[in-house]
Amino acid sequence: MIEKVFRDPVHNYIHVNHPLIYQLINSREFQRLRRIKQLGTSSFTFHGGEHSRFSHCLGAYELARQVTQNFSESYPDIWDSRENLLTMTAALLHDVGHGAYSHTFEGLFHTDHELMTQRIILDPESQVHQILLQVAPDFPEKVASVIDHSYPNPQVVQLISSQIDVDRMDYLLRDSYFTGTHYGEFDLTRILRVMRPIPTGIAFQRNGLHAVEDYIVSRFQMYMQIYFHPATRAMEVLLHKLLERARKIFSEHRDYFAHSSPLLLPFFQEEVSLKDYLALDDGVLTTYFQSWMLSPDRILADLAQRVINRRVFKSILFEKEDEDHLEILRSLVQEVGFDPAYYTAIHRNFDLPYDIYRPAEERFKTQIEIVQKDGSLRELSSLSPLVKALTGTRYGDHRFYFPKEMLGENDLFSFQGKTFQSYIQNDSFIYGEPKL
Structure with missing residues (x-):
């Protein structure tokens, strides 16, 4: 085929020179990713972060194309070039199963984007599956096995999923670019140049x-x-609270939801087919939220308008051992008329920046190996004091969220003689100023 190119702000040009890749890009399941935001709710904080899963998957594919081309030319004795198409295909499709609003939706309705990706790849009715069959009868199964990390070639698996893979490299650069920040920038050209295959996976030159x-x-x-x-x-x-409220009152208001948000019914009824899952995207849910602003249910309507109009909750930091004390704050929230089940929440976010291989863990990480001059391998943190300082430690915090109204100028919301404001600013078990 004549090479197709996609102009890209991160990689300049994305080159497509295999008909299978081009057909997959044009499949209905992949085109749906145009309607799924890469960063979910981050666009409410960083207004430029409106880019899609579609552009990210194209970027991951482009990196896989560059890596496999380099491996085929520079390491033909270690890398089997017959793996090129499989690697590029897995990179392109690795996020095809992402749902509307991504991880927020997953947490409430117990879906898993990696499992949904495998279902799309293996479903005989999907266009993706039918296109993959053009390569070989077992090609869909091979692609799915790369996604679930069971494919027998660790080189391919680690290129798609490891502590430094084409997925992470693209989303760091892409998310940094579109949010207008510089935190995610790194020397991609250098990393691609020093990346090399080894019998047990992927490594990097010293x-x-x-x-x-x-x-x-x-x-x-x-x-x-x-x-x-x-x-x-x-x-x-x-x-989360908005969708939780909708699910809670669904049984009493079936007709309302059948009229206002019909594509959500299978999720409320817990009878979700792949077709139902793929029918949802960010735009569909946003339209439903707009209609819920007129709901006769006061809580549903209020939460919907807060989402649509970006009326974010405030938050404070707290230590895990002091979590029981938050009941005082919930009582204050309830005292002024807010149902704490929907207007307060504990949110935890923690990340492990880097870790060494720990086979005893259920979901262990593949450590980053550095090739020495004599050909031996050294684990990254053993060579870098900076990485060693980050290794094995989870970073993040615990936050308690509540309505912004609790911090009004005339703070009259009191409990046992103390205002909400005084609790969150003065008591030792809670610290940190409220932030947007």
């Missing part, structure tokens, strides 16, 4: 150590500054 080190730090900063931003999490809380 002269690229600092580029890999920079990547780890960039990822850490993106999680702390962007993905864990208090306002982004406040919108996640609001979305």
Whole structure:
């Protein structure tokens, strides 16, 4: 086929020179990703972060294309070039199963985007499956096995899913670009140049150590500054509470939801087919939320308008051992007329920036290996004091969310003679100023 190119703000040009990849891009399941935001609720905090899963998956594919081309040319004795198409295909499709509003929706309705990705790839009725069959009868199964990490070639699996893979490299650069920040920037060109296959997976040459080190730090900063931003999490809380309220009152108001939000009915009834899942996207849910603003249910209507109009909850930090004391704050919230079940929430976000291989753990990580001059391998943190400081430690915080009204100028909301404001600012078991 004549090469197709997609102009991209991160990679300049994305090159498509295999007909299978082009057909997959044009499949209805992949085109749906145009309607799923890559960053979920982060666009309510960083207004430029409106990019889609579609563009991210194209970016991951482009990195896989560059890596496999380099491996085929530079390491033909270690890398089997027959794996090129499988690697590029898995990179392209790795997020095809993401649902509307991504992880917020998953948490409430118990869906899993990796499992849904495998279902799409393996479903005989999907266009993706039918296209993959053109390669070989077992090609869909091979692609699905890369997604679930069971494919026997660790080189392919680690390129798609590891502590430094084409997925992470693209989303760090892409999310940094579109949020207007610089935290996720790193030397991609250098990393791709020093990346190499080894019999047990993927490694990096010793002269690229600092580029890999920079990547780890960039990822850490993106999680702390962007993905864990208090306002982004406040919108996640609001979305969760809104959908939770809708599910709660569904049985008493079936006709209302059948009229206002019909595509959500299978999720409320817990009878979800793949077709039902793929019918939802961010735009569909947003339209439903707008209609719920006129709901006769006061809580549903209020939460819907808060989501649509970005009326974010406020938050405070707290230590896990002091969680029981939050009941005082819930009582204050209830005292002024807010149902604490829907207007308060505990939200925890923690990330492990880097870890060594721990086979005893159920979901262990594949450590990053550095190739020495004599050909031996050294684990990254053993060479980098900076990475060693981040290794094995989870970073994040616990936040308690509540309505902004609790911090009005005339703070009259009191409990046992103390105002809400005085509790969150003066008591030792809660610390930190409320943030947006």
